[in-house]
Amino acid sequence: MSQTIISTDFHFPGQKSVYKGKVREVYNINDEQLVMIATDRLSAFDVVMPKGIPYKGQILNQIATKMMAATEDLVPNWLTATPDPNVAVGELCExxxxxxxxxxxxxxxxxxxxxxxxxxxxxxxxxxxxxxxxxxxxxxxxxxxxxxxxxxxxxxxxxxxxxxxxxxxxxxxxxxxxxxxxxxxxxxxxxxxxxxxxxxxxxxxxxxxxxxxxxxxxxxxxxxxxxxxxxxxxxxxxxxxxxxxxKEFVRQWLIANNFQGLEGQTVPEMSDEYIQTVSDRYIELYENITGEAFEKADVNNIEKRIEANVLAYLKS
Incomplete structure (x- = not known):
């Protein structure tokens, strides 16, 4: 399995706070900018699955970036930069x-x-x-x-x-x-x-x-x-x-394995083979919706890569 990023613990210059959502982690920089990191966590029925999905964070971040650019003439958005395949930086909003x-x-x-x-x-x-x-x-x-x-x-x-x-x-x-x-x-x-x-x-x-x-x-x-x-x-x-x-195919797989996020239910075990099929489906959607081949980022040390790219952006 490729290396995945499940959680982060960065300390960026000017960092005021960090919010950890279901799949994203958002760092507040000087109450002016937000650094949003798309992790490889997978959430379904409002429950985060125990294992990450290779390249999922990169896929989500890059599709969102392309779609923001394709709609900014209609609706203003928060985005100012994407210094890393998994990172979006934008204006602090309520x-x-x-x-x-x-x-x-x-x-x-x-x-x-x-x-x-x-x-x-x-x-x-x-x-x-x-x-x-x-x-x-x-x-x-x-x-x-x-x-x-x-x-x-x-x-x-x-x-x-x-x-x-x-x-x-x-x-x-x-x-x-x-x-x-x-x-x-x-x-x-x-x-x-x-x-x-x-x-x-x-x-x-x-x-x-x-x-x-x-x-x-x-x-x-x-x-x-x-x-x-x-x-x-x-x-x-x-x-x-x-x-x-x-993501509905994941929900259907969970339902078939008796899980809908209800009290007392246990998340079924996801094999490495199943996780690979989920990753492949995410890549398939990326390529279909963007019309471009997906280029896998270097995942040898995702945390180090993200930190270096964000620090370089914040310094600039």
């Missing part, structure tokens, strides 16, 4: 405590809710008579509250977000507008690569000047679900599962 999830198709969590008989998700109605992976008449926005560490993200309606003061009504209108614009552009990019952007989530923050910007990742396999466009209609007609590029 994150909104809500994830803007948008769904073009009845898949994943929405499909599981639908199967359970629900026809309303986050205050948004879902039409009767849909099959799993059918397209919605129009994409629907189904926000989720940002979970504290170890908790599950929770569905929430726009009305409750505003009523509970999580986001002001004025700001929420902007978040919805940005979410729809980004999803349209992401869908166009995916279509040009023979893919369908099924659903995704966006996170936003506010700069010190009060500007709302896109933060975190965008259109990666961790934040998005993709289908192959070729054969989509035929598979739907036959009631067959869609061929997809996303």
């Amino acid at each position: 994150p909104f405590k809500v994830e803007m999830v948008i769904r073009g198709y009845l898949s994943g969590h929405a499909a599981r809710e639908y199967k359970a008989g629900k026809r309303m998700i986050c205050g948004v109605p879902m039409p009767e008579g849909m099959k799993e992976n059918d397209a919605f008449p129009e994409p629907i926005i189904t926000p989720a509250t940002k979970a504290e560490k170890g908790d599950h993200d929770e569905d929430i309606s726009a009305e409750d977000i505003i009523k509970r003061g999580i986001v002001t009504e004025e700001d929420y209108v902007v978040l919805e507008d940005y979410t729809r614009k980004l999803f349209r552009r992401g869908s166009e990019i995916a279509a040009s690569r023979g893919l369908i952007l099924v659903d995704t989530k966006y996170e936003f923050g506010k700069t010190k000047e009060g500007k709302i910007v896109l933060i975190d990742e965008i259109h990666t396999p961790d934040s998005s679900r993709y289908f192959y466009a070729e054969g989509y209609e035929e598979r739907q007609e036959k009631g067959e599962p869609q061929k997809q590029l996303s």
Whole structure:
């Protein structure tokens, strides 16, 4: 197995604090910049798996970087530099405590809710008579509250977000507008690569000047679900599962091994062979969504490489 980066413990000049999320570690530099390191950790059902996935952090970081560049004419973002394959540096923002999830198709969590008989998700109605992976008449926005560490993200309606003061009504209108614009552009990019952007989530923050910007990742396999466009209609007609590029295949493997992140459940053992197949799937998505061959970074000593690159950037 290739070396992976599971956690970091850097001490950069001007470092004020470090936040460790499910898969990213964010270093605050002088309350001005954030150094965000994409680790190789894998999270599913809001649980971090015990083993890392080779090259996963590099893949997420590089897809997100390319997608930020491809959407910055529509929506401003936090990113200023990528000094290392696993690192993004950007402006310090105050994150909104809500994830803007948008769904073009009845898949994943929405499909599981639908199967359970629900026809309303986050205050948004879902039409009767849909099959799993059918397209919605129009994409629907189904926000989720940002979970504290170890908790599950929770569905929430726009009305409750505003009523509970999580986001002001004025700001929420902007978040919805940005979410729809980004999803349209992401869908166009995916279509040009023979893919369908099924659903995704966006996170936003506010700069010190009060500007709302896109933060975190965008259109990666961790934040998005993709289908192959070729054969989509035929598979739907036959009631067959869609061929997809996303983290859903990991979730399905976990479900098949009796794990959904519920109390009392144990994470099943992932063999080195299975982990390699997950890494291969992530590389496949990178190459499909970017249209470029994936170039593996040197992983002989990832921590040393990242530290040297970040220090050189901060000095400059």
